[in-house]
Amino acid sequence: MEPMIDVKDLWKSYGSFHAVVGITFSVARGEVVGFLGPNGAGKSTTMKILTGSLLPTAGSVKVAGFDVVEASLEARRRIGYLPEHTPLYPEMTVREHLRFAASLRGMSSSRAKDRIDAVVAQTDLTPKWRAPIKTLSKGYRQRVGIAQALLHEPELLILDEPTVGLDPNQVVPVREIIRGVGRERTVILCSHILSEVEATCGRTLIINEGRIVADGAPKDLTAKLGVATLEDAFRRLTAQGGAA
């Protein structure tokens, strides 16, 4: 079967600086992949290219068989995306924001209503339904971000640091949502919280300085490197000079 994501020799350069240096990987349908790497390793750049908000310098990227440059709209229709820092319109209420997203997704009003009800229940946003985004706590904002990403039942869900800045009480429900979605869809989870990746992802991709340095199930990675935890593996692979 055609992979959900197919990245071949992807480059992204800013002048003489190469943020992504010829990476190649594919993700099968139904996989839940943790995308790890130190800050500035090229994680978010790769996610932005996958979701169409940034154009690659070279290489090909296909989502569900659609090239993200040539068939950008088709690819974007199949992706739900929570960008880093959860950008939302502060003046809109939760309801307005989700309606806005549904309308841009070209949903009919009856489908929009059904889906908005569904994601609001799924992310437990009912109590904040009429609240302006600017009055929401970080945890609720994050849920709105996830709700808008799930709205159109995307084949591929990409979450860039969904639990950053949340307290432990807020992290658990967000993680539950990711696990639930991961049962039926392809999910890419960018995160710095390695225990979270270990707990939710069947596969880990580690990127460092624009290159993929590891690819495999978390427990295979640790076994291969002879280390106890994913954190040790991460440090071994990405620390400056390679020394852990």
Place this chain on the structure above:
Amino acid sequence: MTCAVFTIFWKEFRGFVTSPLAYIFLILFLLWLGVNYFFGNIAAGGSFTGIQVKEASLESLFQALPSAFVIIVPALAMRLWPDEIKLGTLELLMTYPVRSWEVVLGKFLAGLALIGVALALTLVTPLTVDSYARTANGLDWGPVWGSYAASLLLGGAFLAVGLFAGALCREQVTAFIVALFTCGMLVLLGTSAFLIQSADWFADIARQVSFTVRFESMARGVLDVRDLVYFASFTALFLFLNVVTLEARKAS
């Protein structure tokens, strides 16, 4: 009009009507025109009652309009892009299945609709003049509608400049100043005070490029296709540059 254009339009238009800033600008706009009209007619007619004695003209109303638009329109346009860029919502927007031109057009039409509302509020003046002038020949509405059409075209052209400035600048204030300066030059270049002092060859160019001469002839009711084409293509050019800027942002 596609669904996405309408969605963006509605979001921005709501953004205008729910922000106090838009109302402040509307009030300042109406005050500016009102004061100019009042004193324009007193100067011309000698007294307030002179309005009905003098020909029922709205010339001084529309004379003040370009100067009002030079400030008001960039002020309205300045928030349309920098906010999105700062909040990061532009990035989210670009991952939805919408085309860049749909977003640009939606934002433009929202601004144009607000300019339309501002102009509609000034209809009080011609209606008043008409009611006073009824005993004489009444108000000749033909040139009045011509003036309104010219005003909307002028506002649209300024708005396109303002939007483009916003897409280039990250700061609202910078976008405002750039747009204010550009629109101001486009008006100043064609004022008679400026044209008289310029060399002939330069005055010829200025007359062609500037909005003032074209606006004044349209506002007098002279509808020349060349003026319409000029305003329309000027606006289209800046909207196109706006789309190019968005696409370039993705490639950067």
